[in-house]
Amino acid sequence: MANQSTYRTFDYCDLGMIDYNQAWNLQKEIFVLRLHDRIDDTLFLLEHPHTYTLGKVAEKENLISTNEQLKELGISVYEIDRGGDITYHGRGQIVGYPIIKLSDWKEDTHEYLRALEEVIIKTCSESGLSTNRKPKYTGVWSGERKIAAIGIKVSRWITMHGFAFNVNTDLSYFGGIIPCGIKDKDVTSLQRELGKEIEINEVKEKLVKNFQNVFGYTKFIIKEKSNYIKEFEKISS
16 A cells, blocks of 8 residues: 555546547557656546457457458457457446556555455446456456456556456456456456346445545546546646
């Protein structure tokens, strides 16, 4: 944990449903501003339209779907600069992109990954589901089923990308890939494990508070999407 005597704050913005490429470009721009201390740490929570993303070490054969199937289902594909293999993003899944300066917390990427896992584990527990880690794999698990994938990039101790947490996700879309390149494990969601549809905004509220507590922030400031974009454009101009 960070030194609790240090006053630290982060901005939180719910971007809602946003195209993957648009969010990726926004991350890159926020990264530069954070690097030069022009803004505070930032946490984005959002959802993406149907998207497969392949990390730097992804095996291309883990994308099972043909081009015709991708077109028919309306799934976009991006090769990106995070760690990890291939994963799916879609409606009902909460994606979290923390853009934070680890130098103000811990310059340790492994600790950062464990902290992101802890945020999701605590959130699942508060939602009524006990989850766990697996020493061999990054992410959060319900038994042998993966409920949250994590893939990050850290450059000059500033983070990008983050986690994908299945809440009410249509899990059939994972059938077009080998999720995270793991052939012998299934994926799951809060909805599947708890047997009911989950109020996604309540889950977001839990995630933000747990993010604050796990990373030792003093407070966070909620930024409305429209105001945040305007403020960001003003700062970056």
